[in-house]
Amino acid sequence: MPPRRTRKLANPITITFEGKPLEAEAGSSVAAALVGAGDLALARSSKFHRPRGPHCMRGGCDGCLVRIDGVPNVMACNTTAREGMRVERQNVVGVGDVDLLRATDWFFKKGINHHELLTGVPGVQKVMVSFARRISGLGELPDEPRAPRDAIGQRSVDVLVVGGGPAGLAAARGTARRGLSTLLLDEQPEPGGCLRSFPPGARASFEATDGGVDVDTLLASLVAQTRAAGAELLPRATALGVLEGFDWLIEVEGQGLLRVNARAHVLATGAHDPSPDFAGNEIPGVMSARAAGRLLREGVLLGEQVLVAGAGPYASAFAEAAAAERARVSVMALADVVEVHGLSTVTGATVLTPLGREQRIDCDAVVVEAPPAPSFELASEAGAEIVHSSAGFSPRMAEDGRIARKGGARPLFAIGEGTGASLSPAGFSAAAERLADAIARELSGGR
Ligand code: FES
Incomplete structure (x- = not known):
């Protein structure tokens, strides 16, 4: 299930996302507005455009970079939503949510090591490198030159x-x-x-x-x-x-x-918040416990079936609050998460059972607390x-x-x-x- 709001908007304003109007709470962050509307894959990686989502909600990662009012690379988590604001995805080869480079997710299911990609086939590798260079980067230039700040x-x-x-x-x-x-x-x-x-x-x-x-x-x-x-x-x-x-x-x-x-x-x-060291840690929906708690404070619950991994005050407070919001919550040690599955959203995780066997479980979000x-x-x-x-x-x-x-x-x-x-x-x-x-x-x- 996508994220949802846990309460009605008290002071709604309207912003647009990819040209469509979207209601947001006045004073909330743009990231909370977008995630609350069910959208987690806000950004794309700079090289192969793999989906990225907010991880930290404090300006410390690149999972929420969007284009706002024609300005690229704005951190949605650190920007307050304002009436009429125009928010767009960036780094998309295609239209809106459809990025043609998503095809790489099917061709390279286990991820891409771009340093060695097709190195055995000299001609093809040259083409790939030049293609990657062309499409890599972070967004496009601003609509207008930025006026000097006052x-x-x-x-x-x-x-x-x-x-x-x-x-x-x-x-x-x-x-x-x-x-x-x-x-x-x-x-x-x-x-x-x-x-x-x-x-x-x-x-x-x-x-x-x-x-x-x-x-x-x-x-x-x-x-x-x-x-x-x-x-x-x-x-x-x-x-x-x-x-x-x-x-x-x-x-x-x-x-x-x-x-x-x-x-x-x-x-x-x-x-x-450090990135956890399991495969799939970059999939939108894998978030630090602090970020997930901050989103809950802004009235947004990350998922309905949440795996909470790691011990600490943020993880336990989030687990308790998410359960109170009727989410199904499983709690385990961070070291017991082997891999998180999914492409633009989390679809499950492979974890270690108490007997040390790997087992796949369903979940739509993974919340982690690791030593900061x-x-x-x-x-x-x-x-x-x-x-x-x-x-x-x-x-x-x-x-x-x-x-x-x-x-x-x-x-x-x-x-x-x-x-x-x-x-x-x-x-x-x-x-x-x-x-x-x-x-x-x-x-x-x-x-
Ligand atoms: S920088 Fe915004 S979520 Fe990390």
Whole structure:
């Protein structure tokens, strides 16, 4: 069964998808609007146009790239649906949902290794390579040249916090409480970060001793405390990078570019959902538990027969919420998934039974939770020394959260999952106090 909406639209607006009108919830992401209308195969791979679907719902994969109002390669998961918006698929050799290259799915059922494709037949391989080069890429040029983005101003603050999840909120609360002017920015329409990846009403256990926490209450209290401390929260704002002089260039959705000069910087950029390492992990309908939870929060259920693979707070919260929506849910260890089947949608999976035998089961969606990988890219751009550990790549960091950085005098700190730490709101709160003390000391000249 295709995905479905779990509730009626409260404030419907109309967008078009492939020329057809489609109702969406005002303020929801374009991806939630399209998936809620039953469409999962939103994108195509750049070389052989194999169907791709949203995997992360947080701007970290390429499964939701579409053309919006004539602009290619827009992430549907990070774009808010607006009345009259024109959404189209891209990378299609054919029309709409019919891509002639789908024929490759039948010719090469086990996938394509394009490095070795037809290498034994020199003439044919040459033709194939030139064909692949012609059709590969990501969409077509925009309908019109993009107008320069408006500069909407320049801000100076004591502390800039990038990322509005539990770690970023705690850090902003800590520095604001110490009397430092603090600006926190986040890409999403509302702060909360990974806590917004839990379905509404979820309870989750973050520490061995917490016995289960109501996530919405935790989220509301963190946001309220941060605001009450005096920090300014700027939503739909993406840190594009660091400029000369260590100012940050920020894009505020629908407004333009903002330049922020801060005396100290805190990166709370969270973590990415890794791709699971089973065959068929790229089939639309295979999604991270965080993404599936975020979709449920936007009122969209991924499937009616869902295989939930992996242990962790997101997977269990999703499994419980999906079952409450009357989906048939099977839960198993990630290592027991051998292969997922399907072409543009999931049709089943081969899994290991408790006796170690392979068995094919029916399912129309696969939701996975694997250990996340720190999102270290901004830290690297800001000049941090990046190290590798069992958690992945992350910035080298001192006990107080300070990041070692080549050159420059502006203090740079990091906190949360982006440093390789596990999700722990209480742990992040304690780390935020240490970090805020260190920043306050630094900015007062060490007094
Ligand atoms: S980037 Fe949009 S779903 Fe991953």
